[in-house]
Amino acid sequence: MKNISKILILVIAISLLGCNAHSTKNNSVKISKSQIAQYENVFKNLNEYLAKENGKLWNHQLYGALMFVNRSNRTIIANEPDNSGVLTKKGGVYVGILPKGINIANTAFDWNGKRWSMVMLPLPKNYNERLNLLIHELFHRIQPKIGFANLITKQSNHLDDLNGRIYLKLELAALSKALESDNLAVRQKHIRDALLFRHYRYELYPGAKEAENTLEIKEGLAEYTGSILSGRTDKALKEHYINAINNFYNYPTFVRSFAYVTIPVYGYFMNLKNPDWNKGITKSTNLTDFITKFFNVTIPSHLKDTINRIKDAYGFNKISAFEIKRAGQRKKLMAEYEIKFVENPTLTIRFEKMNIQFDPRNIMPFKNLGTVYPNMRITDNWGILTVKNGALLGRNWHKVTVSEPIEITDTIIKGDGWKLELHDGWKLVKTGKNYTLKRK
Numbered sequence: 478m479k480n481i482s483k484i485l486i487l488v489i490a491i492s493l494l495g496c497n498a499h500s501t502k503n504n505s506v507k508i509s510k511s512q513i514a515q516y517e518n519v520f521k522n523l524n525e526y527l528a529k530e531n532g533k534l535w536n537h538q539l540y541g542a543l544m545f546v547n548r549s550n551r552t553i554i555a556n557e558p559d560n561s562g563v564l565t566k567k568g569g570v571y572v573g574i575l576p577k578g579i580n581i582a583n584t585a586f587d588w589n590g591k592r593w594s595m596v597m598l599p600l601p602k603n604y605n606e607r608l609n610l611l612i613h614e615l616f617h618r619i620q621p622k623i624g625f626a627n628l629i630t631k632q633s634n635h636l637d638d639l640n641g642r643i644y645l646k647l648e649l650a651a652l653s654k655a656l657e658s659d660n661l662a663v664r665q666k667h668i669r670d671a672l673l674f675r676h677y678r679y680e681l682y683p684g685a686k687e688a689e690n691t692l693e694i695k696e697g698l699a700e701y702t703g704s705i706l707s708g709r710t711d712k713a714l715k716e717h718y719i720n721a722i723n724n725f726y727n728y729p730t731f732v733r734s735f736a737y738v739t740i741p742v743y744g745y746f747m748n749l750k751n752p753d754w755n756k757g758i759t760k761s762t763n764l765t766d767f768i769t770k771f772f773n774v775t776i777p778s779h780l781k782d783t784i785n786r787i788k789d790a791y792g793f794n795k796i797s798a799f800e801i802k803r804a805g806q807r808k809k810l811m812a813e814y815e816i817k818f819v820e821n822p823t824l825t826i827r828f829e830k831m832n833i834q835f836d837p838r839n840i841m842p843f844k845n846l847g848t849v850y851p852n853m854r855i856t857d858n859w860g861i862l863t864v865k866n867g868a869l870l871g872r873n874w875h876k877v878t879v880s881e882p883i884e885i886t887d888t889i890i891k892g893d894g895w896k897l898e899l900h901d902g903w904k905l906v907k908t909g910k911n912y913t914l915k916r917k
Contacts, residue, residue, distance in 0.1 A: 690763050
């Protein structure tokens with residue numbers, strides 16, 4: 478994928494209780510003059526570009542505290558100083574070291590007296606991709622200020638189910654056809670069909686409408702903002718969205734990644750009719766209802782009959798065959814998870830002040846126990862947990878479970894594909910066949 482994947486391939490960081498980790502001032506950060514000049518130019522161009530936009534899209538200036546972070550050495554290159562004097566000015570940028578307790582991700586977070594946008598290095602080389610990514614993250618920084626504070630996302634586990642995936646793919650196939658057409662009537666038909674597939678999905682899965690909406694409000698609007706202000710021509714923007722849809726089909730799971738594709742495309746079409754459509758959105762808006770009304774789409778009383786008439790035009794047979802095969806593979810994977818997280822000994826750690834980093838493309842709901850994350854990094858009062866071979870996050874985000882510890886010391890505990898760096902004051906405790914952490 479081109480631009481949306483630049484965001485998704487990286488990671489998302491989420492903090493349940495905020496991030497208040499601190500750092501000590503570090504004047505030994507090594508950064509060359511050429512690097513300083515490079516990032517000075519990036520910040521300057523971005524500032525100038527958004528100054529011209531002048532906050533029109535959201536009635537709020539997007540440019541603000543922004544840092545780039547090198548994942549290998551945690552070096553920060555920022556456009557502003559922090560309020561605690563941690564960052565040192567070098568040329569026209571501010572540099573320092575990101576504390577180990579803060580996960581590195583494309584995200585917005587509070588640190589040393591400011592709300593920051595963080596973007597991982599390296600930046601996309603393509604100018605429009607870079608704008609897309611940076612503006613997406615800058616929007617997250619201002620979300621609380623423009624009425625989207627304290628957003629809570631619900632996981633759309635139905636999008637890992639057979640019919641959930643099929644009817645999401647059909648919705649996106651209809652949107653792709655709408656993007657390919659310049660005929661307004663044909664375009665409207667495809668948008669209507671996309672919304673019918675969406676509403677039918679909600680008939681199949683009670684509660685899905687509300688769950689999907691939480692992520693579309695939080696991430697869909699951010700990606701719409703990034704893409705619509707990315708400086709692409711109309712032709713390039715449509716190609717970008719089509720590529721995003723095509724690549725989205727290859728994601729292992731859709732439960733936390735769909736919103737990066739759906740709302741930007743619907744938003745693009747609404748923008749053609751009314752560039753101010755987004756100003757009518759609040760955190761309590763249901764975007765499906767809003768979009769359905771915007772395009773004057775009426776949902777038939779016998780929706781299933783309508784779906785059966787239109788689905789073949791969007792590749793239902795091919796999509797269905799693929800998803801049935803995937804469902805069989807998923808069943809085998811669920812059996813492996815059953816052995817790993819239920820039958821075999823495990824280590825379960827409860828959260829106190831958790832901050833998590835993960836890839837939203839590959840997470841897998843597991844029964845009613847929670848979600849398996851193949852890769853993640855969690856920081857908490859008890860230490861730092863790095864996972865590379867799967868961990869089960871409890872459904873209420875209150876605990877994490879990994880396989881049985883294999884190597885145990887006072888400070889480092891390791892298992893199959895995971896490592897726990899234990900903080901002082903904590904110890905590993907075995908109860909029966911399983912393990913947990915307790916304060917000393």
